[in-house]
Amino acid sequence: MTGAGRSRWSRRFIVLSAAFLVAWRLGAVVGIPRRAEVTLALFGFVFHVVFGMAYLLVPSYFGTVLATDRVPAVHLAFSFGGTVLLAGRTLFDLPRFVGVAGAVFWVAGVVAFLAALLWSIREPLFGDETGTSSHRKTHKWVDRRANRFIPISFAYLAVGSYELLARVSALPGLTDGYLPRITHLLAAGFVVLLVFSLGVRLAPRFLGVPAPRVPTVVVLVAGAVGPGLVAFGLGGGPAFVAGAVAESVAFVGFAAVYLSIYLRADKRRVGSEAILVGSMCGVAGVTIGLTMAVGSLFDVALFPLGSIQTHRDLNLLGFLGLVIVGFAVQFFPPSAGRFRGASERATRAVIGALAVGVGVAVVGQVLNEQTIVTLGNVFTLVGAGGYGYVLSRLLVEIGSRRAG
Structure with missing residues (x-):
């Protein structure tokens, strides 16, 4: 597949992701069902940008190229259709078969995604090739270790997607089909681990400072072990607590690794602060999760009202939202555009x-004040709209330049 082809499909996934982000935050303002919010957030916003960037980055990180120019197009149709059907099923109380169709579409897209990437990296998958250029030899050690965890994230995606389909079909499930187990496999297992694996390679390149070796390995190992333990132990017990501890170590470690890189950087790019704030949100989110896990052992609540929603928002919007936005605007700097609003200031x-909105909404949840939560959601909607406008305009402009 040509570089232009890879970039084209990555841009389309990312534009759709930005649209889903706006839809998600609009839904939060008007008060759509929580499950529909999670679907728009995870399957819509998060997964589409991760899929798009994975097509662009993963093959190159193994020193190869994507082997097909057809699969991303098919995958995009399946993932978009599946997300819309899954969200619509909850939003409009549609018949059950709509949700089944949505799950089938989604899983079909995942199968295409995994097949395309695994086939593309099949030869260097277990080798030492990292695609690291000769003038970046100081990054190679971390790059090689990070690559080892990309297939693990793919395994989480496969298991979580299978469980999603088994939940609505006659297929035998590996779990009881409890939806939070599935979302943990998909969100923490696939997305967060992939963000860790790609992030420890991207951040040093954007900021020009190598990642510390040992803490990075700790992040990757803990980030690989934690999601499985949490997903299968969810509800209480030693596995749940062990998983929560592992995920806490991973999130705290990632925040520490990024902070180390950030503080040593001579010049910080726009978006680097978003990743830093997002990392802090992730630490707060897993801290709440850890208190819930420990509390389950003693049947006590260790956090104020709204802890589950606060935990979810800090991780989905605070961590994934801000970190994804931060990396996206560094990878595609809006200041390269030639339109109104294409600037670092905007x-x-x-x-x-986005950051202020997350903070205000979380404060409102802790205080159990819906007015404050709504105010925070309005801030995030404004931020989402601005991000969608700036990034979409830039990506469309880039596409037009290359087509010309």
Whole structure:
């Protein structure tokens, strides 16, 4: 597949992701069902940008190229259709078969995604090739270790997607089909682990500082073990607590690794602060999760009202939202555009609105004040709209330039 082809499909996934982010935050403002919110957030916003960037980055990180120019197009149709059907089933109380069709579409897209990437990296998968250029030899050790965990994230995606399909079909499930187990496999197992694996390679390149070796390995190992333990132990017990501890170590470690890189950088790019704030949100989110896990052992609540929603928002919008936005605007800097609003100042305003909105909404949840939560959601909607506008305009402009 040509470089232009890879970039084209990555851009389309990312534009759709931005649209789903706006839909998600609009839904939060008007008060759609929580399950529909999670679907728009995870399957819509998060997965589409991760899929798009994975097509672009993963093959190159193994020193190869994507082997097909057809699969991303098919995958995009399946993932978009599956997300819309899954969200619509909850939003409009549609018949059960709509949800089944949505799950089938989604899983079909995942199968295409995994087949395309695994086939593309089949030869260097267990080798030492990292695609690291000769003038970046100081990064190679971390790059090689990070590559080892990309297949593990793919395994989580496969298991979580299978469980999603088994939940609505006659297929035998590996678990009881409890939806939070599935979302943990998909969100923490696939997305977060992939963010860790790609992030410890991207951050040093954007900021020009090598990642510390030992803490990075700790992050990757803990990030690989934790999601499985949490997903299968969810509800209480030693496995749940062990998983929560592992995930806490991973999130705290990632925040520490990124902070180390950030503080040593001579010049920080727009978006780097978003990743830093997002990492802090992730630490807060897993801390709440850890208190819930420990509390389950003693049948006591160790956190104020709204802890589950706060945990979810800090991780989905705070960590994944801000970290993804931060990396996206570094990978595709809006200042390269030639349209109104294509500037670092406007980008920082967008990121600021998202970050402030997350903080205000979380405070409202802790205080159990819906008015404050709504105010925070409005801020995040403004930030999402600005991000969608700036990034979509830039990606469309990039596409037009290359087509010309």
